[in-house]
Amino acid sequence: MSERNRLLQAIAAIIEDYQAGILATPTPAHVERWINQFPQAVQQPILAEMEHVLGKTYFSKARVRKFIKSLIHHHGWTGGDDAAFWQQINFLDLQPRGDSQRELLSLFDENLQKELGLSIAQCGQGNKFIYLDDGLFSGGRIGTDLKNWITNVAPANAELFIALIAIHTQGHYFTEKSLREANVQSGKNLTIKWGRLISIEDGLFAVDASDVLRPTGPGNDPAIAAYVTSLGKEQKWRTGTNVGPLQFFSSHQGRHLLEQEFLRAGVAVRAMCPNFNAYQRPLGNTTMRTIGFGTMFATYRNCPNNAPLVLWASDPWYPLLRRVTN
Secondary structure, three states, X not given: OOHHHHHHHHHHHHOOOOOEOOEOOOOHHHHHHHHOOOOHHXXXXXXXXXXXXXXHHEEOHHHHHHHHXXXXXXXXXXXXXXXHHXXXXXXXXXXXXXXXXXXXXXXXXXXXXXXXXXXXXXXOOOOEEEEEEEEEOOOHHHHHHHHHHHHHOOOOEEEEEEEEEEEEXXXXXXXXXXXXXXXXXXXXXXXXXXXXXXXXXXXOOOHHHOOOOOOOOOOOOHHHHHHHHHHOOOOOOOOOOOOOXXXXXXXXXXXXXXXXXXXXXXXXXXXXXXXXXXXXXXXXXXOOOOOOOOOOOEEOOEOOOOOOHHHHOOOOOOOOOOOOOO
């Protein structure tokens, strides 16, 4: 078997359960159709780096189950008496659009019964509440959901637990600040505790040691230069060879390759997909005037629009992880 074919098979295997039951099961042919949109000279190097990155950043259903199991037995929250803790918990379902929270709650219920013989329906006996979701990116959705709940619904005294597979550090900072302010302004007394499996560094002041795509410059592509100019703001380019604290990238060279090729192709994708709004940046959705959010985190149930366009954009681009929208 050639190395290219091995990589196609390996990537297809990593994302095998993506949108299972909704989209066709990813195959090596699916991965090949995606990679063939890039210049021939960089196709195999991109595949090699993507095998490494997705092995760390893609959360299959099995990996999400492991996260939930660890959460059920999280000693820092339960104090070792898991059943007593969860019996007190009220499970929040606040998202007005999408199914991510409901799907995670269903999976949590299934695992709670398996681990402790409890169902969510048997819980809710105290003033403890949990908000469960897969990821925090900019924090806008979680912040809005929970600020409204704190202001309008939460009891005067309660504990709020926020459990996520992944947080992005910048969004977490602003969301935590916003929730503290909402707590004070509401006149309530809520204790807020966060739980996450991984913290993805994407801070404004940590560009050189980040875990997301942060290119070292625009390169020599005139289309990229024109797009950067259109942003009307000086960009913060990464310097040095750091691959980030979570080591999502195999090397500086592998990281640099993805950053430059995904940026170049992302600018082209924006040009060929006229329905994108201004916030759909080449490296992922963000309201900030940058080239994109840059996350590589995705789960079996969806790819965030904060990820590079080349991963999820479609028609006429062919996506690796097609987004299913609300």
